Every structure is written in C-alpha cells, then in structure tokens.
Ligand SMILES: Nc1ncnc2c1ncn2[C@@H]1O[C@H](COP(=O)(O)OP(=O)(O)OP(=O)(O)O)[C@@H](O)[C@H]1O
C-alpha cells in the first residue's frame with residue numbers, strides 16, 4: 001500500500017511529523033484509504049469504509065485539551081444534554097463552518113463535541129452484510145478513536161472521519177482542532193480502556209427501557225412517521241448488543257443520570273412523569289458531589305407548599321450515600337415535575353456544591369432553555385448541574401496545569 005500525500009496539519013502544529021500507518025492502526029479494514037493534499041481529495045475512496053491514512057506524532061504543545069465522555073444509547077438525550085453543557089460555557093455550538101452539512105460535530109468557543117458514530121468502521125450496508133449492529137464493537141474502529149482522541153488531548157489536530165446518518169455512508173474526514181474541552185459522545189466512550197483512560201470526566205445517561213420506549217414513540221412516531229411496530233422491533237433488535245456493550249459502561253462513569261418511571265403515580269405507564277437520579281462517584285479529583293441540606297445524611301424532602309407550586313402527583317426529593325458497582329456514591333433524586341420553573345430557585349437554594357458562579361444560575365439556565373426536553377423535571381435539572389460541575393472541573397484542572405511545568409514530550 002502506497003501512501004502518497006496526506007492532508008498536512010503541519011502548518012497548524014510545527015511539532016508534528018507523519019508516518020505511514022501500521023496494520024494495527026488501520027485495524028479491521030485497511031483496504032480503503034483516503035489520500036489528500038492540503039484539503040484537496042486526490043484519490044478515490046470506497047463508500048463502504050474509511051480509516052485514517054496516517055499516524056501523527058507530535059511533541060508537547062503548551063495547552064492540553066480536557067476530555068469528557070458522554071455515553072448513552074441513541075435517542076436518550078445526548079444532544080439535549082450537549083446543548084445545555086455548551087450553554088453553561090456561553091455561546092452557541094454550531095457545525096464546522098463551510099464543512100460537510102451532515103457533519104455530526106458541534107463547535108463553540110470552548111467546546112468541541114464529536115460524535116463517536118464517526119468511528120463506525122462499517123457503514124449501513126456493511127453492517128447489514130455482516131449482520132452486526134452499530135453497537136457491536138466490530139462495527140467500530142477503536143484504534144483510530146484512541147489515536148485521534150489522544151492526539152487532540154495532546155494539542156494535535158486530526159482528520160476525523162464522518163459517519164453520514166443521512167446516507168448511511170462514511171464521508172471524507174473533517175479537520176478537528178484541539179479545543180479547550182473535547183466532548184466525545186456516543187455509544188462507546190468508555191468501552192475501550194485506552195479511550196477510557198484519556199477521559200478527565202465521564203457521564204452515562206441511563207434511560208430505563210420504559211422511558212426509552214416512551215421517548216422513541218414521541219420522536220420516531222410523532223416526528224418521523226415510524227410505526228409503533230417498527231419502533232418496538234428496532235428497540236428489541238438492539239437490546240442484546242445494548243446489554244452486552246453499552247450498558248456495562250455505566251460502571252466506569254463518574255456521574256450517571258438514571259431516568260426511571262415515577263413512583264408517585266401507582267402503575268404509571270405513560271412515562272411522562274419521571275423519577276431521575278443523579279449518581280455521583282465519591283473521590284473523583286476536581287469533582288465534589290452535590291448535596292441536599294447536609295452532606296452525607298439521608299434526606300427525603302417534599303418541597304411542595306408555600307414556596308413551590310405543585311400539582312398532582314407532586315415532587316419528591318431524596319438525597320443520600322449509596323454504593324454503585326462497588327463504588328461509594330452520593331445520590332440525589334427528584335421524582336415529579338415543576339409547575340413553575342421560576343420557583344426552581346427555592347430548590348436550588350437548598351442544594352450545595354452546585355458550582356454556580358452566582359445565586360440562581362441553575363434556575364437561570366433552566367429558564368433560558370425551557371423549551372428543551374426535560375426542562376420541567378430532574379433530567380433537565382441534573383443535566384444542568386452536571387454542566388456546571390464540568391465547568392468547575394475544567395477551571396480547576398486548568399488552574400492546576402498552569403502551576404505545573406509542561407513536560408518535555410508527550411507520547
Ligand atoms: N429529558 C427528556 N425528557 C423527555 N424527552 C426527552 C428528553 N431527552 C430527550 N427526549 C426525547 O428523546 C429525543 C432524542 O433526544 P436527543 O436528540 O437529545 O437524543 P440523542 O441521544 O442525541 O439522540 P440520537 O443519538 O438519536 O441523535 C427527543 O426528541 C425527545 O423526544
């Protein structure tokens with residue numbers, strides 16, 4: 001295999017050099033390679049696959065990107081969470097300017113969110129031919145994911161492939177420059193131990209089957225015209241691989257947002273009122289779990305009354321210590337939904353360690369995005385809180401790095 005000219009990122013980082021890839025680096029499919037000369041495509045590619053055409057090695061830059069992993073199944077609220085997170089840092093997130101209109105990447109001043117679907121090694125037809133789902137590790141290129149996340153973390157731009165959800169094909173790659181914060185979101189951010197070890201913080205969105213089903217119906221039936229039968233069939237078809245490869249990642253997460261049916265309405269099967277748990281691992285550097293009233297105590301709180309308007313079935317909070325996959329955790333739980341979002345300030349004022357910069361910041365964020373799904377319940381509240389904790393973690397990590405001399409080289 002001859003590699004001619006590759007897209008050169010050297011102009012962006014003079015510390016980098018290139019070499020041809022090893023077999024391992026190319027991984028599962030090494031036949032289809034894209035060659036570039038300074039952004040111009042010079043050789044054809046197969047639509048069925050794409051692997052990185054080169055290996056980049058760079059000396060240390062001045063800055064290091066902080067990497068956050070967000071894992072969840074498809075349709076479980078990752079995009080909504082990302083919009084809340086980006087908003088905490090100010091500014092809107094947009095696809096790369098002038099790039100592929102079907103890019104899955106979102107860039108704002110501080111954050112770049114890349115979707116791990118872009119590391120599918122098999123396109124839609126390829127998966128069908130091999131009889132594997134996108135959740136199956138064999139349909140994903142973890143070698144490339146690891147190399148590229150590591151490169152970005154070390155301040156090196158990469159040419160990341162794009163999985164096109166419109167066509168089901170792998171498109172030519174896009175340039176990803178190292179941001180201050182890189183979020184890798186998708187099915188497998190914590191599956192491969194090498195990628196997992198690159199994460200500074202990890203989150204898992206754990207949506208129970210009942211709720212997932214209700215959300216899928218809402219989106220795919222109401223908004224996309226799918227039939228009830230096809231939605232059920234698609235959930236069932238994914239379930240074995242979801243259980244085998246996606247769900248186990250939650251054991252590694254620093255924070256889990258678990259979404260369950262309410263316990264306030266007996267035998268509820270509508271899935272509209274939700275019980276949401278924020279499970280926060282203890283002992284994570286730069287992350288101090290949020291607490292209600294008194295740290296470490298076990299507390300059950302019904303805030304409805306004079307200061308919080310509640311209609312049926314009301315609102316119930318719970319806070320306390322627990323264990324989760326043999327780790328010590330703190331759990332904050334909210335069951336029910338807010339009638340008036342402006343009154344959330346009452347709840348916010350009873351929470352501590354929320355990493356706000358001013359009184360009422362959570363309420364302000366929630367009001368700002370009141371049209372996002374989950375704004376009246378624990379999903380929106382806890383996503384906003386995790387966003388604030390990530391901002392705090394980023395600021396602490398940046399401050400600590402500023403004090404530490406930069407190492408001579410990084411691998
Ligand atoms: N907190 C929530 N409350 C109610 N519905 C929600 C919530 N979050 C997401 N949904 C529903 O799920 C759908 C998918 O949400 P979103 O696009 O954020 O998920 P996603 O994980 O990014 O999906 P995909 O991976 O398929 O792009 C929304 O259109 C909405 O119907």
Ligand SMILES: O=C(CO)[C@H](O)[C@H](O)COP(=O)(O)O
Pocket residue numbers: 073074117124134135164165166168187
């Ligand atoms: O689980 C998924 C993550 O988003 C998708 O189903 C997977 O990426 C395949 O996408 P498509 O259905 O568009 O071919």
